[in-house]
Amino acid sequence: MFGEPRRWARRRRRLVDALWLTPLALTCLISVLYYDRPDGSAWPETSVGTVGYVLLTVVLLAPLWWRADRPREVFAVVAGISLLQWLAGFDPIPANMSVLVALFAVAAGCAARWAVAAWLISELGLWLSLARFVDGGTGIANLKGFASASGFVITIAIAGIYVNTRRRYLESLEERAERAERERDQRTAIVAAAERARIARELHDVIAHHVSVMVVQADGAGYAIDGDPEQARAAVRTISATGRRVLAEMRRLVGVLREDDGSAEEYAPQPGLAQLEDLLRQVRASGLPVESSITGVPRDLPEGEQLVIYRVVQEALTNALKHGGPAASAVVEVEYRTGEVVVRVRDDGRGAAAPAGIGGHGLIGMRERVAMYGGAVEAGPRSGGGFQVTARLPVGRAA
The missing domain is CATH 1.20.5 (Single alpha-helices involved in coiled-coils or other helix-helix interfaces)
Known part of the structure; x- marks a missing residue:
């Protein structure tokens, strides 16, 4: 559901990062315009001049462009600049909010220990700012204001950790899905x-x-x-x-690749149409009632085509035994037509479990065999219940 927006965001990561910074940048722009007042007064009181104010704002905001690639380094740079600003006695400005943006980037992109370290540094910076600039500069922190601001900082850190956890969870889901697809x-x-x-x-x-x-x-x-x-x-x-x-x-x-498994197999004649009745007797003895019919004019088919028909019937009846249920029965029909032989095997079992079995390796084998002789296989649930396999095998091409 959300896969496509996330893929779009990854392809345009820089654009998304810039959009996230837009509110802070607008706030800082307004503060710069407000800083140089028409009446000549300056804000804050410990002014470094309009040029210095603008330069400090740019220096604090610029590193945030690389926060997605190097969150720890960006946080260290922004926090270090803020510390130098505090040591120089300059008042906090809106651009100092970049520390919180960098804190979120560290919490969202790094391990938990780095998130905790960045949070503690942010809390320390908050305490130092309140200790100097609150209560008339007496150095006594306003505990109520600190608690309120600290809750905001903690919320940002927790939000970043949640984003990190959520992203890793989604990445693990995507990785498992890709691995399952490759294994399939x-x-x-x-x-x-x-x-x-x-x-x-x-x-x-x-x-x-x-x-x-x-x-x-x-x-x-x-x-x-x-x-x-x-x-x-x-x-x-x-x-x-x-x-x-x-x-x-x-x-x-020709074209069939054979892997040499090194096993010596004993030679045995391959079954054909003459052995179909023996196969049906075996299936009946296994507990599945089977009826059979042959229509049309029987032909003398090559042994290879007879073997394909035998294997299709064998695999379809095997799946009927596995998935048809205890009360199921099956019907085998061999129809000789002009230029082709049609083999149908249908059962009246449950049908719900049949697709899982028939749609697996058995159907792959059927299609491989029949396709070698230019035929096709259709398999699926019947409308009235049960399952049906239909194989169409052209004849006469060998000659």
Whole structure:
């Protein structure tokens, strides 16, 4: 709410500092005009002349321009000038209020010990001024006036300390928010990199399977080329078709960066559409009733696309198990259309907790997988309750 005004004030700090000094500067200007009276009298009585009065006013006000950058040094300079003024016997002038402005700057910008030290020095200066110039110069301080003025000084010091505390609190909030944002971006990048590595491993397994088939067929063709030329030609045709599929999968693999985690993973065939029913049985055994349907004309999809469909269904059902609630049920629909396959997984669970899970690492993985094949994923709460995941996967591009 107040972030934008504070950012504007930081960008124009010098202008804001000048605005804060405007009331004191106007007061001092009026006092200078009042000092040189038309009747020739001067104020205060221990006059140093109009030029000296103006010079003292400028010397007391000028250091305040740097109070935000060097509050302690500015306070020391202003307090020192005021002390020299007292030693010389010159009466206080409105420009001596710069000591209080510098006190506020120290309390607002320095540690508490410096604020206390500046406050004690200000109290001492107040006592010395009252002791000399009050009660006819007898040197006996007016205790009532000192108590009243001291309360004003204490108020300024406390206000500066409050501003300091408030600013540090807001800075800590901004720092925590920025750190949380950086950590979130880092976690997202790590998850995306890990998911790309996982996709690369799975594609590698699919391609390794095709290459293994090609090697076996090539060996068979080599043995049968003399005795059974027809069988050798069939093997060569199989090698050609498998090679085209390998090239298609390799195109998907280009651009996927894989981090070598050094772990030796055992080779295992990757699941596809044929294993969807096994997955549904596992989910039903876990306590989530699942219905499934397949519409359209089924196609012979490449293993990579089958794996994407399998993983989308698996992740969506996993989130339904986690967040759907005890009475939830799910429906899995696979629809074959012209040029694409649409996969829908919806549940009728609570739906309130589902976005937190489905919107995290699971959805990142789905999008990474489907995007590699030019598809898209939509996920969100259903209007009637529950959650739905829809994945659209183009087919036929590999050929």
